[in-house]
Amino acid sequence: MADKSYDVVVIGAGPGGYVTAIRSAQLGFKTAIVEARHLGGICLNWGCIPTKALLRSAEIFHYMQKAGDYGLTAEKVGFDMGAVVKRSRNVAGQLNQGVGFLMKKNKIDVIWGRAKLAGKGKIEVSPSDEPAPKGALEPGQYSAKHIIVATGARPRVLPGLEPDQKLVWTYFEAMAPKSLPKSLLVVGSGAIGIEFASFYHTLGCDVTVVEVLPQILPVEDAEISSLARKRLEKQGIKILTEAKVSKLEKGSDDVTATIETKDGKSEKKTFARVISAVGVVGNIDGLGLEELGVKTERGLIAADPYGRTSVEGVYAIGDVAGPPMLAHKAEHEGVICIEAIKGMEPHPMDKLKIPGCTYCHPQIASVGLTEAKAKEAGRKVRVGRFPFIGNGKAIALGEPDGLVKTIFDAETGELLGAHMIGAEVTELIQGFVVAMNLETTEEELMHTVFPHPTLSEMMHESVLDAYDRVIHV
Numbered sequence: 001m002a003d004k005s006y007d008v009v010v011i012g013a014g015p016g017g018y019v020t021a022i023r024s025a026q027l028g029f030k031t032a033i034v035e036a037r038h039l040g041g042i043c044l045n046w047g048c049i050p051t052k053a054l055l056r057s058a059e060i061f062h063y064m065q066k067a068g069d070y071g072l073t074a075e076k077v078g079f080d081m082g083a084v085v086k087r088s089r090n091v092a093g094q095l096n097q098g099v100g101f102l103m104k105k106n107k108i109d110v111i112w113g114r115a116k117l118a119g120k121g122k123i124e125v126s127p128s129d130e131p132a133p134k135g136a137l138e139p140g141q142y143s144a145k146h147i148i149v150a151t152g153a154r155p156r157v158l159p160g161l162e163p164d165q166k167l168v169w170t171y172f173e174a175m176a177p178k179s180l181p182k183s184l185l186v187v188g189s190g191a192i193g194i195e196f197a198s199f200y201h202t203l204g205c206d207v208t209v210v211e212v213l214p215q216i217l218p219v220e221d222a223e224i225s226s227l228a229r230k231r232l233e234k235q236g237i238k239i240l241t242e243a244k245v246s247k248l249e250k251g252s253d254d255v256t257a258t259i260e261t262k263d264g265k266s267e268k269k270t271f272a273r274v275i276s277a278v279g280v281v282g283n284i285d286g287l288g289l290e291e292l293g294v295k296t297e298r299g300l301i302a303a304d305p306y307g308r309t310s311v312e313g314v315y316a317i318g319d320v321a322g323p324p325m326l327a328h329k330a331e332h333e334g335v336i337c338i339e340a341i342k343g344m345e346p347h348p349m350d351k352l353k354i355p356g357c358t359y360c361h362p363q364i365a366s367v368g369l370t371e372a373k374a375k376e377a378g379r380k381v382r383v384g385r386f387p388f389i390g391n392g393k394a395i396a397l398g399e400p401d402g403l404v405k406t407i408f409d410a411e412t413g414e415l416l417g418a419h420m421i422g423a424e425v426t427e428l429i430q431g432f433v434v435a436m437n438l439e440t441t442e443e444e445l446m447h448t449v450f451p452h453p454t455l456s457e458m459m460h461e462s463v464l465d466a467y468d469r470v471i472h473v
Contacts (some may be wrong), residue, residue, distance in 0.1 A: 004109070004137070006032045009123055009144035010340070011115040011287070014041020015048075016318030016330025017150035018099050024338045025106040028469035032109040032142065036128035039099040039110070041152055043327045044094050050175055051195060055359050058202040062361065070397055079203060085176050100133055117288035121313055123147060124288075146313055146341055149287065149301060150334065150455035153280035153319035160247055161187060161276045167255050168248065168274045171196070180205055181272035185257055187245050189216035191358040193277030194232070198360035201237050208238040208269070210245055210259060217358060219324075221419040227403060228421055229361055248274065282320040305348030307337030315341075329354050337366060355433050357426040362402055365429035368417030368436060370406055380410040382442075384466025386458045388422045390473040393453040397422035404434070404462040413441040418462075424455055431459055436462040 008024045010017045013035035038045040057079070067074040095334045103110050111125055112132035118124040118141070125139040132138075154372055155170040157163065174196050182190065183439040184200050189211035191413045201207040209232075211318045215225045216232075216239060229239055242262035249256040255274050260266040282300040294311045295302040301316035303309050309316055317332030317337050332349060339346040358364040374381050388394040388402035401421020409416055418432035435445060450460045 004032070005143040006030045006109075007144065008032075008146045008148065008341070009034060009111075009115075010140060010148045010150055010334075011123070012041065012152055012283075012318070012320075013039045013099065013110070014152045014318065014330065015043045015327040016152070017041065017043075017148075018102065020148055020150060020329040020334030020338050021108050022102060022106050023335050025108050027338065027342045029146075029338075029342075031106075032111050032127055032128055032137070032144070032235060033103065034111045034113065034115040034142075036112070036114045037130050038096060039133060040092075040096045040352075041102070044095045044099065046172055046175060048327050049095055050088040050092040051171070051199075052359055053091040053209045054084065054175065054199050055195060055361075057087065058199045059361065062202050066398070073139075081177060081180055081203075083444065088116060088175065104135070110136045111139075113139035114286070116286060117147065117292045117294070117314065119292070121145060121147070121336050127416040146315065148307065148317060148334070148337060149309075149320060150316075150318045150330065151283040151287065151320045152330075153282050153325055155276065156279040156281050158187075158276065158278055161245065161274075161278070161343070164250070167250050168276060170276060170417065174275050177273075182206060182275075183271045184208070185210065185245070185255070185269070185274045186277055187274065188277035188279065189213075189241075190218065190279065191356070192229075193275065194358055194360045196275055196277065197232070197237055201235060202361065208240065208271070210243050210257075211239070211241045212244045214242050217364060218240065218365060220358075221357065221405065221417070222372060224364060224366065224403065224419045224421050225403060228360075228362070228364055231401060231421075232360070235361075248355055251406060279355055280319065280325060282322075284320060293400035305336070306340040306346075307333060308340075318422045324351065324354055324356065326354065326356065336464075341411075353433060353436050355429045357429065359426060362399075362422050363425045365425040366417070366419040367429055367433050368415070369407060370417060370419065371405075373389045374407055374409075374416050379416065381416065382408045382410045382466040384408070384462040384464065384470070385473060386461040386470065388455075388458065389456050390461070391453075391455060393455050393457070394423065396453070397423060397455075404428075404458040406462045406466055408442050408463075408466050413443060415440060415442070415445070418459075422455075428456055428459060431456060 007029035008031045010021045010033045021033045056203040064074045064077045111124040113128045123142045174423040183206040186197045186209045217225045247258040256270045303316040303321045317333040319325040336346045355367040384406040389400045406420045445463045450457045
């Protein structure tokens with residue numbers, strides 16, 4: 001059994017964990033990372049990356065079907081679900097190997113197994129059921145001056161909607177179907193639910209989405225959410241809001257759902273498969289937190305803006321430390337945490353400046369306050385809008401549907417939020433993120449020259465519209 005001591009041990013090798021470990025090594029700390037399943041965590045192996053590979057296949061299939069719109073001919077367009085899934089898994093596998101390379105490059109020890117806090121500065125690692133990567137250290141007793149918990153989250157399970165891996169899926173099963181189901185019920189309309197709804201519908205599945213709240217994509221600006229719903233429904237996706245699935249009855253190869261609506265009515269519908277996408281919960285079980293006295297709240301580890309928990313020397317970052325549960329938030333949070341440990345006095349994270357992206361068709365991206373939240377905060381606002389139909393590049397791409405919306409403080413010109421729906425907006429949003437971090441005013445944005453012809457010109461026009469200076473609409 002191995003017995004080693006470190007300056008820093010990171011528990012969990014997802015995006016937050018492995019980035020934290022790399023930054024730790026860069027700062028001169030003797031570093032190890034503990035993982036029991038996948039280098040790269042859920043994101044690289046079963047989340048962010050493989051889902052985008054699936055969505056890319058669906059996107060290309062969509063354009064092949066629309067070839068005539070571009071003056072092209074494509075005959076006998078089809079897909080091989082096995083090949084689509086295989087490509088997705090290969091992409092994940094490539095990145096998994098890449099994380100292993102980064103650990104080796106930065107001289108970070110990988111300890112393979114399940115970690116538990118066994119006392120102040122002590123970690124007990126038990127064997128994992130998954131095969132260890134080459135060069136990984138064995139389970140055993142380890143010690144560290146600083147222990148950073150980055151164990152992520154797993155799908156939330158609601159009573160009556162328990163996944164069974166056959167008829168009722170989580171995102172794990174939804175990413176590797178053996179065949180395309182004829183019909184699909186998606187419970188929950190957050191980013192995960194809407195992305196899967198978009199993927200399966202594009203390939204020809206009859207999709208219904210049920211959301212308990214009044215709007216889909218509940219964290220998004222209401223105007224953007226409304227436009228998304230219209231576009232998705234126009235494509236043929238059925239959406240029920242202010243509704244819930246109260247019961248599932250499983251057949252031999254289908255599921256009958258009882259769906260209750262806000263008016264008190266209920267109806268039964270039968271689907272080939274069900275995806276439960278009702279959020280995630282933190283992976284805090286079995287870590288020894290309670291025994292050590294680490295404070296938890298609502299199933300998550302309580303941590304300050306620098307990742308410090310209630311116990312000295314123990315830190316928490318990423319999903320396990322609370323929302324927004326996004327890979328890029330976890331990465332940056334980890335960097336802040338380790339730099340604070342080093343004494344570098346980093347700025348604490350401003351969660352209002354963390355962008356969110358949904359990779360359905362059409363794409364959705366946002367940062368900062370929604371219009372409603374800005375008004376709730378007592379801000380007087382100026383709102384700018386620019387439609388894709390007014391942009392030459394969007395029309396040339398055959399993507400004339402969409403909107404860029406910006407929200408400014410009417411008194412100071414501060415950019416409070418930006419919200420987009422349409423082609424490639426997940427790539428555009430970072431421009432507004434940079435602007436917000438630099439505390440850019442509306443005047444500076446209006447005097448910025450945007451290249452032509454690009455989709456980014458709509459960002460400029462939206463700012464101009466907020467101040468009654470829009471040009472192309």
